[in-house]
Amino acid sequence: MVHKLIEWSLRNRFIVLLLSAAIFIWGILSIEKNPIDAIPDLSENQVIVFTEWMGRAPQLVENQITYPLVTNLQGLPKIKYVRAASMFGMSFIYVIFEDDVDVYWARSRVLERLSTISSTLPKGVAPQLGPDGTGVGHILWYTLDAPGIDLGEQRALQDWYVKFALQNVPGVSEIASFGGFQKEYQVTIDPNKLLYYKLSVPEVISAVRANNNESGGRKFDMSDIGYIIKTSGYLKSIKEIEDIPLKNQNGIPIKVSDIGTVQMSGETRLGIFDHNGTGEVVGGIVVMRYGENADAVIDNVKEKMKEVAKGLPKGVKFNIVYDRGHLIKESIDSVKRTLIEEMLVVSLIVIIFLFHWRSALSIIIQIPITIAASFILLNAFGISSNIMSLTGIALAIGVIVDNGIIMSENAYQHLSQRYAQWESEQKNETNSDEKN
CATH class of the missing domain: 1.20.1640.10 (Multidrug efflux transporter AcrB transmembrane domain)
Structure with missing residues (x-):
């Protein structure tokens, strides 16, 4: 031959x-x-299921969330094994599929199964899939260089402007925000005043939720003109929360301000992000999708950053702290x-x-x-x-x-x-x- x-x-x-x-x-x-990267992707073909149930102990999360999900997800086709971890208020499940399985087929199968078992979980608990990225998908880290702006404003800028803009870049799976404070209204209740006014914490929570709502009415026709009737009831300030009535006692309304204080603060944090010992910063992590060209995605993200920087407040700019493109x-x-x-x-x-x-x-x-x-x-x-x-x-x-x-x-x-x-x-x- x-x-x-x-x-x-x-x-x-x-x-x-x-x-x-x-x-x-x-x-x-x-x-x-041919896609270019510095290191080969040797991660497993996995789908991550993340469930949040804040305030609950790890054992309770394991019994009521992790165990039911794991036992039901094990029946999916082409699965190698299922790993799980239960933490304080959080549950992580790693569904490992065979290597020849398409990752988006696997994600759709997991999503179908979650839709059938969500009713068995505690009320208000909603499992969600992790990003369609790999263990080596963190290709770029950046922070916001924003002198004179507090951490809460920086985090709001990152979450409501920068994040949404960078997520539109082709090949980007997720922009994971870190650092700063996530702003929220906090109601601090005095237990002695609750006892005096004969109120309970669930009653206060229910009243605040009921008054932070918007409902639609109907279309009203008059003189051949159609009018849309709706009510706007979203809370927009501390004063509006303080004036929410909780009950009526002898003709006098008992308000939130009578049983506690309302303030604008940040969500409880489990850690901080410091850069070179200069103090706390706010930023994000760019996570790349499966099978994308890391070099091309990084270049596209940098180009998008130049466009996004035009809409940032004066004096605010991007500071890239990790760039796999150089490597x-x-x-x-x-x-x-x-x-x-x-x-x-x-x-x-x-x-x-x-x-x-x-x-x-x-x-x-x-x-x-x-x-x-x-x-x-x-x-x-x-x-x-x-x-x-x-x-x-x-x-x-x-x-x-x-x-x-x-x-x-x-x-x-x-x-x-x-x-x-x-x-x-x-x-x-x-x-x-x-x-x-």
Whole structure:
């Protein structure tokens, strides 16, 4: 088979050269399409289910949320195993699927199952899926450099402006906010006054909720003009919360301000984010989707940041604290430089040792063609250009050159033997002619 292939190649040199050129061009196009990252994604094919039930102990969360969810999710098809963790007020479930399962098919199956078991969970508890990213999906961290603006205002700016703008970038799965205070109205109740007015905490909560609502009416037609009737009852200030009536006692309304105080404050925090010891900051984490090109996503996010920065308050700007793009470019440049140096050194050694430019040229041409063709296979198997894959290509150059040298030496040896045999036959014929 090999002899026939070699014989066919020798007889059809133009076709072989044409196929080699086509493979080389295809490989160059594959290089441009191949996703680039610094490190390979070796994370498991998983779907995260997150459930929040604040104020509850880990054991209660385990018994009433984690255990029911795990037992029901284990029946999904193509699952390897299910892991879970119960914390104070939170439950995390990691559903690990087989490696060949499409991640969005897996997410849809988990979502279908959650819709059937949510009714068995405590009232007000709603499980939700985590972002469609991987363990190495954190590609960029940034903070807001906002001198003179308090942490609560910075967090509001991040959550209600910056986050929504950056989430529209293609390839971004989530913008996870961190730091600062999430503003909220807090009602601090005096238990002695509750006892005096014969009220309970659930009654206060119910009254506040009932007065923070908006309801629609109906369309009212008058003189051929339609009027939409609606009521706006959302609470907008501390004064409005303080004036909410709780009950009527002897014709006098008992208000929230009579049993406690209302203030604007931040949600209880479990930690802070400090940058270089200069104090607390507010920012976000850019999480990349499965299978995206990390280098391209980072560049697109940076371009979007320039656009978003135009709408920020005066003096506020982005400060990038972690950028995998630098690591990607340095890693890829290092490997590319190594590949070029290796190709030059190998080519020089081949020329010096063989001392035959046609043989050396046939070996040197194999290197770029083989490297370009390898990217066709990388795209076919969904492997990105990273330190591991490019280093493997660099190590394979030695094998490519060895094969070329062995084949050239073998061909040179056989040609030498045939040439010596031909010379001997010619010499014998000459001697025979001279005798005749």
